[in-house]
Amino acid sequence: MNVIGKAAAANTFDAIVVGSGITGGWAAKELTQKGLRTLVLERGRNVEHVTDYPTALWHPWEVPYRGRDTRDRVAEYPVQSQNYAFSDATKHFYVKDTDHPYTQQSPFWWIRGYQVGGKSLIWGRQTYRWSDLDFTANARDGHGVDWPIRYADLAPWYSYVEKYVGISGQTEHIPHLPDSEFLPPFEMNCVEKMVKGKIEKQFPGRRMSISRVAHLTVQHRGRGLCQARSLCERGCPFGGYFSSVSSTIPDARATGRLTLKPESVVTEVLFDAKKQRATGVRVLDVATNETTDYFAPIIFLNGGTLNTTGLLMRSVSDRFPNGLGNDSDTLGRYLMDHQKNIGATASVEGFEDSYYYGRRPAQVMIPRFRNISPDTQRTDYVRGFMTYGGASRAGWQQVLQQPGFGVELKDAATHPGPWRMQLSTYGECLPYADNRVTLNRNVLDVNGLPTLNIDAKFRENEAAMRKDMGASAVEMLETIGLKNVKQYEDHNVIGFSVHEMGTARMGRDPKTSMLNAHNQLHAVKNVFVTDGSAMASTACQNPSLTYMALTARAANFAVSELKKKNL
Incomplete structure (x- = not known):
């Protein structure tokens, strides 16, 4: 074998996975455990479980500036600093906006984490199944294209994923919010239990339950319990919540079939026009600035919704001048996110002799109760929203707003304040063709690649829903009789929920979608896309569990097709 042949052989794998976040980690685990030598390419730095969580055990007084924003930090992270979890204790898990710019035609806050593990290190960890209320929504009301799958197609894969991830929650038997394979749930506190009883009595058909979260309440697969520290975004050295770094990547590595290359930016997918197949990917080494081609018969794109779409757009050829697989002109279109930051708070009388322990990662939640049956139909908007919340008591911080000093002030700080109850909402966003992203070749990122123009906004349906969410x-x-009820509303910027979806959607018809029922590009059968870009609608539930189930299902199909020599 000549030198060129040896180099090609060394760079050839059974499968290539682009990205190492929630879906990339799952693709890596599934493909390696099914016998495939798999290359995982991550554009960011390496992160190892436990050893690369430098701030995980910091005390509050060890955080620079006590976690407050500084002008210099905001200048470097103007978008990332808007995220609830961003601080000097977590900024190493976020991109620097000045290195990775993009153009906002309309306000869009794109939260990103470029490292091994991706945003699985900073995600919110709320995990819910979808139902056929969600998978049939587009076909039912005419917004978007019909999903090519139904709940029955994904149900066994939800179970498969849940048994591995470890999800705490309460069985409720709600048809439009199917139960998961649960670990024991976190417990509501005394006020939440009171509120639950009164809401369910006053509003028949509504159910309040504890939220379903990817946190361990019992020992599970060698990982430790959630410690209820509320410091998850710093990285959990106990493995108490699910991430690629604590779970899927180590399990993939244990097979001996994983090759993981951090700081490797995939610049394009290589396409063979004669075979009508992708042959591999071109990779820029961040450290050396050298470019290398890697080859495999199966390619999974899991870089995150907008990064995957950007990669497909950069992958042009005579066959696909507008982006790999883009015969339908849907690539980059139908960008969606959830709307949030509207709800209400109230004071709660009584319960002065009761408190709670720890900083539980679960909230209470009320599943969708609009547009699910004839008697819950609205005439002003379609789809629906979920409601979250919780009850708590003010701590020592309450004295910051009170007069006094000396012994009296110190004594006041030792007594918890009154109880308050908060309800907040997450609403669905419809798919719109002109909510889209395009390549901007005039503005380059730190690696010299074209950046994205993002032009997306919430529309009339979301505005009508939002009024009802708050009301x-x-x-x-x-x-239910709580006092001093006040509605609140904060930023409603698309992207801020960090649930960006769409832009390479699944569908039944190659003329109106990018991907088929198995997450294959319609026109390039050996390329699979299973991150958020594949979604044809948003539902109102957090989407990551569905991403994971789609990934496990697609990997199983890909290996089967490879063995049949169909790929």
Whole structure:
């Protein structure tokens, strides 16, 4: 074998996975455990479980500036610093906006983490199944294309993923929010239990339950329990919540079939026009600035919604001048996110002799109760929203707003304040063709690659829903007799929920979608896309569990097809 042949052989694998976040980690685990030599390419730095969580055990007083923003930090991280979890204790898990710019035609806050593990190190960990209320929504009301799958197609894969991830929650038997394979749930506190009883009595058909989260309440697969520290975004050395770094990547590595290359930016997918197949990927080494081609019969794109779409757009050829697989002109279109930051708060009388232990990662939640049956139909908007919340008591911080000093002030700080109850909401966003991203070749990132123009906004349906989201939270708290009920509303910028979806959607028809029922590009059968870009709608549930189930299902199909020599 000549030198060129040896180099090609050394760079050839059974499968290539682009990205190492929630879906990339799952693709790596599934493909390696099914016998494939798999190359995982991550554009960011390496992160090892435990050893690369430098701030995980910091005390509050060890955080620079006590976690407050500084002008210099905001200048470097103007978008990332908007995220709830961003601080000097976590900024190493976020991109520097000045290195990775993009153009906002309309306000869009794109939260990103470029490292091994991706955003699985900073995700919110709320995990919910979808139902056929969600998978049939597009076909039912005519917004978007019909999903090519139904709940029955994904149900066994939800179970498969859940048994591995470890999800705590309460069985409720709600048809439009199917139960998962649960670990024991976290417990509601005394006020939440009171609110639950009153809401369910006053609003028949509504159910309040503890939220379903990827946190361990019992020992599970060698990982430690959630310590209820509320410091998850710093990295959990106990393995108490699910991430690629604590779970899927180590398990893939244990097979001996994983090759993981951090600081490797995939610049394009290589396409063979004669075979009508992708042959591999071109990779820029961040450290050396050298480019290398890697080859495999199966390619999984899991870089995150907008990064995957950007990669497909950069992968042009005579066959695909507008992006790999883009015969339908849907690549980059139908960008979606959830809307949030509206709800209500109220004061709660009594329970002065009761408190709670720890900083539980679970909230209470009320599943969607609009547009699920004839008697819950609205005429002003379609789809629906979920409601979250919790009850808590003010701590020592309450004295910051009170007069006094000396012994009296110190004594006041040792007594918890009154109870308050909050309800907040997450609403669905419809798919719109002109909510889209395009390549901007005039503005380059730190690696010299074209950046993205993002032009997306919430529309009339979301605005009508939003009015009801706030009003319903107020109505529930007032109806059950809580005091000083106030509606609140904060930023409603698309992208801020960090649930960006769409732009390479699944569908039944190659003329109106990018991907088929198995997450294959319609026109390039050996390329699979299973991150958020594949989604044809948003539902109102957090999407990561569905991403994981789609990935496990697609990997199983890909290996089967490879063995049949169909790929």
